[in-house]
Structures are given as C-alpha cells and as structure tokens.
Amino acid sequence: MTEDRETTLEVVGRPTARVDGTDKVTGRARFVSDVAVPGMLETRILRSPLPHARIRGIDVSRARAVPGVAAVLTGADLDGLDPYYGVAYKDQPLLAIGRVRYEGEPVAAVAASDAVAAEAALERIEVDYDPLPAVTTLDEALAPGAPLVHERLRPAGHFRDLRALRPVEGTNICHHVRRTRGDGARGLQRAEVVVEDVFTFPAVQHVSLESFVSIARWDGDRLTVWSGTQHPFPVRKELSEIFGVPAHRIRVIAPLIGGAFGQKCYAKYEPLAAALARAAGAPVRVWVSVTDAFRTLTRHPARIHMRTGATRDGRLVARVVRAWLDTGAYADVGPRVAGKVAYLSIGPYRWEHLDVEAFAVYTHRVPAGAFRGYGAPQAEWAGESQLNRLAAELGIDPTELRLRNLLGQGEPYDPTDRPIDGDLPALLRAAARGVGWETPPRPGRGRGVAVGVKDGGGAHSVSASLVRLHADGTATVHVGSVEMGQGPRTVMAQITAETLGLPLEGISVQEPDTDLVPYDQGSSASRSTALAGTAVHRAALDVRRQLLEIARRFFEAPPDVVTLAGGAARAGGRIATYAELIAYHFGTPGGELIGRGEFHSGERDPGAPGPTAFWELGAAAAEVEVDAETGAVRVCAYASATDAGRAINPQLCEAQDQGAAVQGLGHTLFEEVRIEGGQVQNAGLIDYRVPLADDLPPTFTAALHQDGGGPGPFGAKGVGEIGIVMPAPAVAGAVAAATGARVRDLPLTPERVWRALRAADGA
Amino acid sequence: MEAQGASARPVVEISLTVNGRPHTLAVEPRETLLDLLRMRLGLTGAKLSCDVQVCGACTVLVDGLPVSACTYLAYEARGRQVLTIEGLADGEGLHPLQQAFIDHAAFQCGYCTPGMILAAKALLDEIPRPTTDEIKHYLRGNICRCTGYKKILEAVLAAAETMASRHG
Ligand code: FES
Numbered sequence: 032m033t034e035d036r037e038t039t040l041e042v043v044g045r046p047t048a049r050v051d052g053t054d055k056v057t058g059r060a061r062f063v064s065d066v067a068v069p070g071m072l073e074t075r076i077l078r079s080p081l082p083h084a085r086i087r088g089i090d091v092s093r094a095r096a097v098p099g100v101a102a103v104l105t106g107a108d109l110d111g112l113d114p115y116y117g118v119a120y121k122d123q124p125l126l127a128i129g130r131v132r133y134e135g136e137p138v139a140a141v142a143a144s145d146a147v148a149a150e151a152a153l154e155r156i157e158v159d160y161d162p163l164p165a166v167t168t169l170d171e172a173l174a175p176g177a178p179l180v181h182e183r184l185r186p187a188g189h190f191r192d193l194r195a196l197r198p199v200e201g202t203n204i205c206h207h208v209r210r211t212r213g214d215g216a217r218g219l220q221r222a223e224v225v226v227e228d229v230f231t232f233p234a235v236q237h238v239s240l241e242s243f244v245s246i247a248r249w250d251g252d253r254l255t256v257w258s259g260t261q262h263p264f265p266v267r268k269e270l271s272e273i274f275g276v277p278a279h280r281i282r283v284i285a286p287l288i289g290g291a292f293g294q295k296c297y298a299k300y301e302p303l304a305a306a307l308a309r310a311a312g313a314p315v316r317v318w319v320s321v322t323d324a325f326r327t328l329t330r331h332p333a334r335i336h337m338r339t340g341a342t343r344d345g346r347l348v349a350r351v352v353r354a355w356l357d358t359g360a361y362a363d364v365g366p367r368v369a370g371k372v373a374y375l376s377i378g379p380y381r382w383e384h385l386d387v388e389a390f391a392v393y394t395h396r397v398p399a400g401a402f403r404g405y406g407a408p409q410a411e412w413a414g415e416s417q418l419n420r421l422a423a424e425l426g427i428d429p430t431e432l433r434l435r436n437l438l439g440q441g442e443p444y445d446p447t448d449r450p451i452d453g454d455l456p457a458l459l460r461a462a463a464r465g466v467g468w469e470t471p472p473r474p475g476r477g478r479g480v481a482v483g484v485k486d487g488g489g490a491h492s493v494s495a496s497l498v499r500l501h502a503d504g505t506a507t508v509h510v511g512s513v514e515m516g517q518g519p520r521t522v523m524a525q526i527t528a529e530t531l532g533l534p535l536e537g538i539s540v541q542e543p544d545t546d547l548v549p550y551d552q553g554s555s556a557s558r559s560t561a562l563a564g565t566a567v568h569r570a571a572l573d574v575r576r577q578l579l580e581i582a583r584r585f586f587e588a589p590p591d592v593v594t595l596a597g598g599a600a601r602a603g604g605r606i607a608t609y610a611e612l613i614a615y616h617f618g619t620p621g622g623e624l625i626g627r628g629e630f631h632s633g634e635r636d637p638g639a640p641g642p643t644a645f646w647e648l649g650a651a652a653a654e655v656e657v658d659a660e661t662g663a664v665r666v667c668a669y670a671s672a673t674d675a676g677r678a679i680n681p682q683l684c685e686a687q688d689q690g691a692a693v694q695g696l697g698h699t700l701f702e703e704v705r706i707e708g709g710q711v712q713n714a715g716l717i718d719y720r721v722p723l724a725d726d727l728p729p730t731f732t733a734a735l736h737q738d739g740g741g742p743g744p745f746g747a748k749g750v751g752e753i754g755i756v757m758p759a760p761a762v763a764g765a766v767a768a769a770t771g772a773r774v775r776d777l778p779l780t781p782e783r784v785w786r787a788l789r790a791a792d793g794a
Numbered sequence: 795m796e797a798q799g800a801s802a803r804p805v806v807e808i809s810l811t812v813n814g815r816p817h818t819l820a821v822e823p824r825e826t827l828l829d830l831l832r833m834r835l836g837l838t839g840a841k842l843s844c845d846v847q848v849c850g851a852c853t854v855l856v857d858g859l860p861v862s863a864c865t866y867l868a869y870e871a872r873g874r875q876v877l878t879i880e881g882l883a884d885g886e887g888l889h890p891l892q893q894a895f896i897d898h899a900a901f902q903c904g905y906c907t908p909g910m911i912l913a914a915k916a917l918l919d920e921i922p923r924p925t926t927d928e929i930k931h932y933l934r935g936n937i938c939r940c941t942g943y944k945k946i947l948e949a950v951l952a953a954a955e956t957m958a959s960r961h962g
C-alpha cells in the first residue's frame with residue numbers, strides 16, 4: 032500500500048473525543064440490552080447441578096402449563112437442527128443432549144411473556160439425572176483410564192490454523208503443540224545455571240458489566256439476531272450451519288456492547304435464542320445474568336512446568352516448557368490458546384535451544400475460552416517470573432538481565448515469523464524509570480519488572496470496508512468492527528477524516544450489521560484499528576483517488592496540483608466543495624462516491640515470514656509493600672509502557688493500557704473462579720472480587736511509545752491486550768524483591784504470600 | 795401460587811417524580827425501581843448488571859441519595875424524587891460531570907457510566923472538593939471493568955473544579 036501524500040496529520044494522533052461520548056454520558060447510548068423488539072419474550076435457562084451425568088429424562092409438562100409460557104425446549108427438542116457448535120470442534124450442544132458435562136450447562140430453556148412467568152416455569156421442570164464419574168482437575172483428566180469428556184470429536188473447520196488439530200486419541204487432550212529449536216535438553220545440560228518451577232494460573236472471569244444478551248426473531252425463513260457479540264460474521268456462519276439457513280437470510284446486528292474482553296467471541300447464546308424464537312413463534316431475548324456468565328466461560332487455568340538455563344554472566348541459553356491448559360467441557364478456542372502458550376512461553380529473547388509443548392485438556396468444568404490476550408498472561412506469568420528468579424540467583428538486576436537478552440527491533444522472534452517490530456529495551460527502560468528504578472526503594476518495599484509480547488491481530492483474518500461519500504460531502508463508513516468500549520467507531524471516523532480531508536462531524540460509522548457492512552472476521556486479538564482499520568483506510572483512499580480524478584477534470588488541472596482538505600478540493604487558487612464535485616461528476620446534485628477496501632492476512636508478499644500481523648509489545652514495573660503479619664500485598668506504584676506503533680487516538684490507546692493493567696492486577700492479587708468438585712464456588716459479584724476504584728495504585732502511569740512500526744494505517748498497531756500480561760510477573764517479582772518470598776501460584780492472596788514468607792524465612 | 799399468570803398478579807398504585815415529571819403507576823410488590831424505569835418509562839440509562847447491589851451500574855438518585863435500583867423496590871420510591879442519567883443534563887447543556895467524563899475519556903464501553911456519574915454527583919453534592927482518596931472510597935460501590943478507574947478519578951476531580959469555579 033502506498034500512502035499518496037506525506038503531510039502533517041490533522042486528525043490522527045490528535046486529542047479527539049469519542050464519537051459515542053455524548054450518547055454514553057446522557058443515557059442515550061443504545062446497548063444490546065436496551066434493544067426492545069416488539070413482542071419480544073423473556074427467557075430463562077435451567078442449568079445442570081452436576082458436573083457429569085446422564086440425563087434419564089426431563090418432564091416439562093408442568094412448565095408448559097404455566098400461563099404466559101410460549102416454549103420450553105430441551106435437548107430432545109432440537110430435531111431438524113445440527114445442534115452442535117464450537118470454533119475448534121463442534122462439541123457443544125446448544126442444550127445438553129442426553130448428557131451434561133459441567134455444572135451450569137444449559138439443560139432446558141423457557142420463553143415466556145415475562146421473566147416472572149419464565150422463572151415460574153423453570154421451577155416446574157423436572158430432570159432425572161444419573162450421576163457419572165467426573166474429571167474436574169487436570170490431574171484427574173490426565174490420569175490413565177480417566178473417563179473421557181468426549182468420545183468423538185468433530186473438527187469445525189472454521190479457521191485455517193485450527194484445521195491442524197492434534198488431539199491425543201483415547202485421552203482428554205484435544206490438542207497439543209510442540210515447538211523446538213536446537214536441543215532443549217542438551218541446552219539445559221550445558222547451561223551453567225538452571226532454574227525450574229511449576230507455575231499455575233487460575234480460572235478468571237471477564238465480568239463484562241453487560242452480560243450475554245442475544246435477541247432472535249424469525250420472519251418466515253429469515254433470521255435476525257441482535258447480539259452482544261465481538262464476531263457478527265462468525266456467529267452468522269455458525270447459525271447458518273446449525274439451522275441450515277444460507278448466510279443471506281441471516282442478519283446479525285451488534286449494537287453497543289457493555290464490555291466483552293473476549294467473552295463474547297464466536298457463538299455463545301445466539302443459537303439458543305434462535306432455537307427458542309423458532310419454537311415460540313415469537314422474538315425472544317436471552318439475557319444471561321452476570322452470575323451465570325461464570326457458568327458460561329472463564330480464562331483457561333494453566334499449569335506450566337518450566338526450566339530455563341543461562342550462563343553465569345546472564346546469557347540465556349535454553350528453555351524447556353510443558354504447559355497444560357484446562358479447557359473445560361467444551362474446547363471453544365482452547366486449541367488456539369495452547370498454541371499461544373507454546374509460542375509465547377518462549378519470550379522475546381535470544382535462545383539457542385528451545386523445547387516447548389502445550390496441551391489443551393478437556394475436564395468436566397465450565398468451558399474456558401477467549402479472554403484478553405489469551406495464552407499470553409499464562410505463558411508470561413511463568414516465563415517472566417522465571418527470569419525474575421534467575422536474575423536473583425545470578426545476582427543480576429532483573430532489568431539488566433533482560434536487556435542483555437532481549438530481541439531488538441528487526442530481530443526474529445521465530446525464524447518463520449515477522450521480526451520484532453518495536454523497541455523492547457526502550458519500553459523496559461521507560462517502565463523501570465516509571466517507578467524510580469534508578470534509586471533504591473524505601474525499606475520494606477520491593478520492585479519488579481516484566482516484559483510482555485503477544486502476536487497481535489490473529490492469524491489468517493479478513494476485513495473489508497466501504498466508505499461512501501454522499502452528495503452533500505459527508506461520509507458513512509461501513510465496517511464490521513464492534514464497539515465494546517475500545518473505540519473503533521471513533522478511530523475509523525478519524526482514519527476516514529484524515530484520508531478524505533473531512534471534519535469528524537461529517538462522518539458516521541455504521542453499526543455492525545451483517546446485512547449492511549462487508550465481511551469482518553471480528554473484533555478480537557487487538558485487530559480492529561490495525562487490520563479492519565487498514566480496510567477502512569484503503570476504502571477512504573479509493574474515494575480519495577476518485578475525488579482527485581474528478582477534481583482534475585473539474586479544474587482541468589494536472590493531478591499533482593489538486594489538494595483535498597476541509598471538505599473541498601483546491602487547485603491554483605480555485606476551490607470546489609466535494610458536493611460540487613459529486614454534482615459535476617454525475618451531472619445532477621445526487622449520487623455518491625463509493626470506495627472499497629480490504630485487508631487479508633494472506634496478502635503480504637509470499638516471502639514475508641509467518642502469520643503474525645504485528646507484535647504487541649510492552650513492559651511494566653511495580654513497587655509493592657508486603658504486610659509481614661498478614662501477607663497482604665499493596666501495590667504502591669505501577670508503570671507500564673506500550674508500543675502503539677502510531678496512536679490514531681492516543682487517549683484511547685492509553686485507556687486500553689490502563690484498563691488492561693488494572694484487569695491484570697485483578698488476577699494478580701485476588702481474582703480466581705474457585706471450582707471444587709466441578710462446582711463453581713464463587714459465581715457472581717458478591718463472591719468474586721474484581722478491582723474497585725480504591726484498588727488503583729497511588730502511582731499509576733501508562734506511557735505510549737510510537738515508533739510507527741505497525742502494519743496498520745499511519746503505522747498503527749493494536750494495543751488492547753498487552754497491558755494485561757505484565758502485572759502478575761512484575762508484582763510477584765516485586766514481592767520477592769521486598770521479602771524473598773516467591774509465589775508461583777496466582778492470585779497472590781495474603782495466605783499464599785504469608786506461606787511463602789514462612790518458607791523463605793525457613794530457608 | 796400455582797399457575798401464577800403474567801397478568802393475574804396483584805398491583806398497587808404509586809406516585810413518584812422522575813427527572814422532574816410526576817408519574818402515577820400501578821406496580822407489582824416485587825417490581826424493582828430499575829424495571830419500572832427501564833421497562834415502563836423507557837428510561838434505559840440505568841443499567842442492569844450484577845443484580846445484587848454490588849456493581850452500581852443501576853445507580854440512580856432518590857431524593858438526592860444514590861440507590862441501587864436493581865434491588866430498590868419501585869414501591870419504596872412512592873412520593874419521592876428520582877433522578878436518572880437522562881435527567882442530569884440541562885437541556886442540551888451537559889452537566890460538568892458529563893462533560894468531564896467526555897474530556898477525560900472516563901469510559902470505554904460506557905455501561906457503568908450512568909451509574910458512575912450519578913454516584914459522583916451524589917459525592918460532589920456532599921463533598922464539593924473531594925480528595926482523590928475520598929473519590930476512590932466513595933466510588934467503591936461502582937465497578938468499572940474497562941477503564942481501570944484512573945481516568946474516572948481525573949474526570950471527577952476536574953468536574954469538581956469546574957463546579958466550584960461556577961459557584962464562585
Ligand atoms: S445491577 Fe444494581 S448494583 Fe449491580
């Protein structure tokens with residue numbers, strides 16, 4: 032792609048208020064839970080109380096008799112559908128069929144005139160369960176002869192990188208990935224110092240304040256779904272396969288969404304909503320409670336066994352990793368997460384020898400799936416923590432140890448992939464400076480650092496966009512990026528405004544609607560600004576080319592003297608507004624210019640290595656104080672630095688980083704979905720603690736670096752995820768620096784820290 | 795209570811004022827103020843999230859004090875003044891808190907925002923020039939999962955300053 036001008040930027044990179052700002056502060060913003068479709072029924076879902084059981088029978092007769100009830104569905108009522116969905120394997124039924132595989136699995140659903148009637152009906156459904164032995168931990172699931180969560184697996188074939196699924200026959204392992212370089216075992220033998228640890232990462236929940244909402248309406252053989260989804264087009268595909276309805280008769284609309292963080296990737300409750308609407312003969316809304324979101328999806332809990340070897344003077348030599356991810360009862364994106372953990376546990380360092388392997392394992396637990404940065408927080412909790420320990424054992428400052436080994440800009444992370452496209456040492460130095468690294472901390476305090484790396488943008492993706500310049504010189508951008516808080520409507524408007532020389536107020540961005548916007552893979556993996564934004568930028572450049580061509584004819588001037596700015600073309604002292612040019616072109620004050628743009632991962636020149644679209648790079652440093660009596664950790668200062676490539680909207684990039692960091696402090700300090708015997712112990716916000724306003728560290732800074740190294744418009748990268756990666760290893764490193772206590776299990780609860788303090792004292 | 799119909803449930807008539815406008819409505823005893831606002835009056839600014847009085851997404855002001863409308867019964871609001879986010883702006887003129895939230899990018903998804911702004915209004919009505927720690931403490935009852943709070947604190951401080959300067 033060639034940029035057809037090199038001028039100073041007017042809109043990009045400048046302080047720009049969000050285009051949805053006024054709506055969001057006045058209550059006018061219409062979220063998916065605010066959508067009211069006339070005649071819409073309310074629904075309730077009956078969930079399994081057992082982690083594993085055969086369903087002997089379900090009696091719904093008393094439920095059906097409740098006044099106001101329009102439909103009661105069970106797994107026995109799904110005839111005529113292909114009732115299984117899933118992005119890796121089609122393993123998840125929209126209601127349990129003959130067997131439940133986790134506590135909380137939907138078993139039956141009711142649609143009724145209102146919620147009270149639906150609840151009354153739910154209480155009258157009787158399910159006869161025959162309990163079966165369950166595997167509710169990794170150890171149980173991996174034990175020889177363990178009961179299998181799934182006897183047969185049907186690959187979904189949705190994505191290129193998931194075609195190469197490698198389950199282990201006769202086990203609960205649904206995928207494994209191994210990567211090697213040199214000889215890991217020999218490398219460790221040759222290393223002068225080897226550290227070995229087992230780290231664990233807990234299940235955590237996204238806690239989007241607006242939980243899952245899907246509304247479905249059938250009009251004859253056409254289906255319309257309003258859903259809080261990050262993936263309107265993949266959801267359409269899934270619905271098409273389940274109901275046997277072609278894409279053009281399914282419309283998926285994604286209004287504003289109250290947070291997602293990965294939880295709303297791919298189909299979730301849309302298939303059930305559509306099945307209920309069909310059975311009820313009326314539109315229905317499935318609105319799952321925040322509490323039941325804990326029975327829908329978590330981040331993958333992980334156990335990571337890691338060994339790292341180095342020379343005494345701090346040169347990294349070898350790393351050997353075995354990682355197990357608990358994907359729960361249904362795979363969701365588990366296989367991809369295993370791939371990420373294998374890849375990212377390497378870390379952005381120079382190695383001679385690597386042997387990393389990761390396994391995704393089925394258990395009888397709530398499914399685990401996409402959650403901000405997936406794979407990276409788990410892998411780098413282990414990798415960066417181990418570097419902190421190694422630094423301590425070598426007596427080298429942890430910042431210095433990294434600086435000796437970090438990949439520089441242009442160095443390959445893996446020989447087959449895109450080289451590192453930002454300045455990690457600079458980010459690390461900036462983060463360390465942010466907590467005053469050059470001066471020693473106050474007595475009783477300690478500091479830690481971590482570097483973060485993530486292959487951003489998702490492998491193998493496609494986005495397309497249309498930009499329409501209307502007859503009055505205003506424009507509409509059609510693109511499928513979903514607004515869940517990260518700000519794509521603002522950013523896409525900025526890109527278009529910059530490219531076309533239009534004021535921001537002259538641009539609207541169409542709400543994602545599969546009938547009205549061209550294909551987009553989805554809003555995940557930090558891909559919207561950089562990749563969907565590339566499609567928008569190209570569509571706008573296409574309009575720009577057309578405008579220049581018309582202006583050249585209008586002015587009878589050579590193209591290089593025509594400039595576009597402020598909604599008008601200028602040449603040699605003459606001026607014509609875009610409206611005048613469009614009227615001139617069509618010979619009537621009507622018509623519009625349509626620009627088309629596309630991005631797809633396969634377009635890079637065939638010699639370009641690897642699937643990574645861009646690298647999300649970051650670093651963070653923390654300063655903590657530990658209460659020796661209680662083990663309570665207080666984060667006194669936290670500083671992060673992130674590479675934005677080029678920040679289209681610096682305020683929003685900074686906001687992403689801050690939000691990600693505080694979410695990361697949540698799983699560092701207290702967040703954990705506790706599951707015992709397969710039963711979720713702390714579903715809902717009374718028992719599951721997320722960061723509150725007074726958890727914000729007193730000193731908290733986020734610095735943006737802009738080296739222009741991204742593949743997106745004007746050099747942009749995505750920045751949505753990396754900030755969640757560093758808090759855990761940085762804070763745990765700080766705890767160790769302050770007290771000598773090393774904790775290998777998250778979260779760093781007072782009890783765990785206290786025990787580690789005891790162990791460190793005894794040592 | 796067998797065969798409880800959607801239409802056959804008992805109701806009681808109440809009067810209340812919402813954003814300055816009087817309403818008289820028949821409510822069910824277990825109906826929440828949030829359902830009344832959202833489903834009967836079409837005021838969808840207040841949001842439903844945790845449903846258990848923890849997150850503050852449903853915060854509205856009743857006689858000037860913040861309440862969780864998800865658990866506050868509509869019946870309890872009889873005879874009272876309710877302020878929702880829709881009633882905060884003065885026509886098209888935004889309240890200083892609303893403007894400050896825009897200026898400081900103090901929201902992302904915006905789902906917590908109506909409740910957060912109303913809670914902040916109650917704070918500033920009580921303590922016009924709060925410290926950062928006072929704001930952090932007061933807003934403990936309002937969860938934001940997107941922003942990490944820093945920009946919210948900045949916005950509330952800025953709004954306090956604007957309001958103080960307006961009052962001379
Ligand atoms: S929804 Fe009312 S406090 Fe959370």
Ligand code: FES
Pocket residue numbers: 240289290516900901902903904905906907937938939940941
């Ligand atoms: S802005 Fe999304 S929860 Fe606060």
